[in-house]
Amino acid sequence: SKTPGSYSRVMLKISGEALMGDQGYGLHPPTVARIAQEVKSVHDMGVEICMVIGGGNIFRGLQGSAQGMERATADYMGMLATVMNALAMQAAMEALKIHTRVISAIRMDEVAEPYIRRRAVRHLEKKRVCIFAAGTGNPYFTTDTAATLRANEMNCEAIFKGTKVDGVYDKDPKKFADAKRYDNVSYDEVLQKHLGVMDASAIALARDNDLPIIVFSLDEPGGFRGILAGTGTYTRVHC
Numbered sequence: 001s002k003t004p005g006s007y008s009r010v011m012l013k014i015s016g017e018a019l020m021g022d023q024g025y026g027l028h029p030p031t032v033a034r035i036a037q038e039v040k041s042v043h044d045m046g047v048e049i050c051m052v053i054g055g056g057n058i059f060r061g062l063q064g065s066a067q068g069m070e071r072a073t074a075d076y077m078g079m080l081a082t083v084m085n086a087l088a089m090q091a092a093m094e095a096l097k098i099h100t101r102v103i104s105a106i107r108m109d110e111v112a113e114p115y116i117r118r119r120a121v122r123h124l125e126k127k128r129v130c131i132f133a134a135g136t137g138n139p140y141f142t143t144d145t146a147a148t149l150r151a152n153e154m155n156c157e158a159i160f161k162g163t164k165v166d167g168v169y170d171k172d173p174k175k176f177a178d179a180k181r182y183d184n185v186s187y188d189e190v191l192q193k194h195l196g197v198m199d200a201s202a203i204a205l206a207r208d209n210d211l212p213i214i215v216f217s218l219d220e221p222g223g224f225r226g227i228l229a230g231t232g233t234y235t236r237v238h239c
């Protein structure tokens with residue numbers, strides 16, 4: 001399988017919280033702009049880019065169901081939150097003159113394209129960044145699963161999961177000074193030890209299709225580009 005320096009098509013998964021900066025909620029435009037710049041620097045290398053953005057900075061299904069709302073309804077609200085984030089990211093990328101398409105798993109034709117697999121592949125071939133919104137379109141799933149699903153459908157060579165830390169640790173590195181980072185870890189070990197890379201259904205879907213997950217820090221300026229150029233610190237989750 002490929003080494004990070006040789007990827008030509010990748011999926012970038014970021015959580016909604018990555019867009020909120022130091023605020024406790026919502027979108028922080030300078031942070032969105034900074035991430036757009038990170039994506040541009042990889043786009044400039046000629047790499048084809050898919051993106052999935054979560055919605056946790058606005059709404060999570062579990063939050064709604066904890067307040068007595070039916071889970072499916074709350075999940076649809078969460079999916080709509082991801083559409084807002086996708087539009088914010090599209091605006092930030094277009095300000096940098098990058099062509100993008102927001103492609104929604106839930107039809108809303110005035111706002112975003114519907115998901116048509118072959119059309120999305122064509123966008124990638126034309127070097128448009130595809131931002132996949134509304135998750136999988138189904139309640140009871142997460143945007144991690146959506147990222148894995150779309151990465152498989154688009155034949156991405158890996159999922160890049162941008163987080164606050166530079167990889168997968170055996171315990172929380174922000175709480176434990178002796179936490180150890182893995183360079184490589186298997187899907188099964190992630191599942192068995194509950195290492196918190198992505199949720200279990202997403203990990204299993206990646207494992208069953210042999211899709212590597214590269215966990216890296218989105219806070220590190222130039223980090224995303226660095227890994228694609230073959231340098232930097234990250235954990236590679238694979239077989």
Ligand code: UDP
Binds near residue numbers: 057059
């Ligand atoms: N969601 C869903 N189906 C999907 C993707 C997302 O129902 O395929 C809902 C779910 O309620 C979730 C919310 O959208 O809590 C936001 O997504 P997620 O929690 O994955 O966002 P993140 O944690 O990455 O910000």
